[in-house]
Amino acid sequence: MSSKSPPVPWTLKYKPKSLSEVIGNEESKKKIIEWLRSWEKGVPEKKALFIYGPPGIGKTATVEALANDFNMEIIMTDASTYRTEETVRRLAGRASQLGSLFGKKKLIVFDEIDGITGTADTGGLSEIIRVIENTRIPVILIANDAWDPRFASLRNISLLVEFKRLSVTEVTKHLARICAKEGIIAEEKALKFIAERSSGDVRSAVLDLQALAQGKDRLTYDDVSWLAARDRKEEIFNVLRMIFYAKSATSAKMAVNMADVDIDMLLEWIYENIPYHIKNPPELAAAMDAISKADLYRGMLKETGDYTFLRYIIDWMTAGVAFSWSRKATGWVPFKFPERVKTASATKEEREMLEEIGRRIGKRCHLSSSRAIVEVLPYLTIILHNNPKMGKRIARWLNLTDEMIEFIMKRAG
């Protein structure tokens, strides 16, 4: 696995460089190009374009790709800079007057304007209106909801362009393109599954894909089908972040109560992700030691049924892990799905079939079902492959049915 290369979010890595790479919303894209072209014949009636639509469908990406195609420089501001009218004025005010006297043509973009506080008459919003009124260069506004009452005046002076959620087919195609570039052979069914869950949010679909497929050669439907609902995953990501980067022991422990996450499952998530966040060897060893202690107490809880062990499980998997390292983030690190759980998640029917096979072997070989599965079945499987005739005779002697034999052969792949 290519664990060495620095983790770059695939949403960045595969950001479209040209409008032709942006998926979906063809009509809207055409409308934007027409509007931008109209600036070549002088300042048009509508000096601002107002793009709106749900998150993660490529609004900002479209504008950036467009600027690339038209060789324009973007003067971009987003919610974090809107706090005061002062900052808006400083960033955009002068640029709007500069025109294209020097260097590249310019384009002013106000992204995430839903994040602006205040009303149309005060603060950043009123300053944006002033910028539009006075501008000599194109202004683009981006928001999730254009019909917010606060945007009434903005709507009147802008050309509205709606971006719609992407279709499953469009998202699937995009995921397939990424897989091809990453050298991953992916089942279409798997990609479609990810696309469906994303409900048209291509950004979340790509992040899902990365979490599931990065470093792999192939991605099958089985790899993804067990996925929990997206919001639930967000929940786990937040909890993990709170644990790995905890400010205090108490806050690390609190993370467990924050959300309704199964402790068993959370332990697996933490275990899986430790080495991606904690790299310094002594710290890594300490963190793995902490999670292995949590696992020990988990084992003791299961053995004895004594739930007092639960508190030590939680101590070690949260505060124990957090305080084994410096908790300094080193860039963006994606959270990975626990491998252990993925492979363990055989279907109920498969588990029952396996158990019955174990029981039958065990009966002949004086073993419990579980030990028969571990100690005898692997060898029977190899014999069945090397010498099917002999293997089948032995299998029948073990009272295994033809269906069971087929199951064993298939399981080994």
Next chain:
Amino acid sequence: MILGYELWTEKYRPHTLDEMIDQDEIVTRLKSFVKAKNVPHCIFAGPPGTGKTTAALCLAHDLYGENYREYIMELNASDERGINVIRETVKTFARTKPIGEVSFKLLILDEADNMTDDAQQALRRTMERYSETARFILIANYSGKIIEPIQSRCAPFRFTYLPAEAVANRIKYICEREKVEITDDGIEAIIELAGGDLRKTLNILQTAASTGKPVTADLVYAVVGKANPAEIRDMMLTALNGDFIAARNKLRELTRKYGLAGTDIIRQLHGEVFRLNIPDNWKVKLADVIGEVDYRLVRGATEEIQLSALLAKLVEAGYEMKKSLR
């Protein structure tokens, strides 16, 4: 062509105490029970594949004769869910006295160390109540997990791994009977992989022989899922070189793809640690961690997580060594 239709572990399972190989002391004591026609409650403890169940069945055979199956009951604590099932079964089974010279029946309870403490307490009462008509042989990997009150009522028997020579002789004997060609290095490879575990020995032997080719070391390693010590060494070196994630992936491959059990990996890791080119103080440190992992697995911890913690320790060892060289 081999005319096998059953597993050799069963085909070559001894039927009488005389046929048992090795474990001489145990066999002698069991024979004295047969002679006296009296058997106390017993605990047979020891690692897998060392003849615990076989000894119990042989004892029953010698005690009751050919129809011994009528006088014994085999239960597996892992399969029979809950102590209530066991109690009810025992009640019905022990209600009647057997006809013949022996006045009690024999109840063989395998994997008794998988029972919770509460279940064992209930078992103790059952053992006492029916001790007139039923004697218990409790089989366990670790006698330490049997509660004290039961231990004190039972005669303890400690089974140990079979010595290499006894295993080699058994392999040769079976190869002769089955007309399987085997080389010396083939025998060595099987012993290396199986240790003194006879069930595993025979399973590996039969699996290799099922190819129809002469059994050589290469064939043994190739056939038995490449559970090759070299791969374990490779995993350790990857960790020592600082790539924890790659080492953990190797571990996953060893356990999942090749079906290697955690205990096997630990045994081989332990052997390798002292062959590694690292400072002696780290060898001792790592051996300590390995022992801790082994102990934790007995307590019900998860193989992969515990072994990963060990790999992380190896990463640290490699890092400290590099630092001291600078």
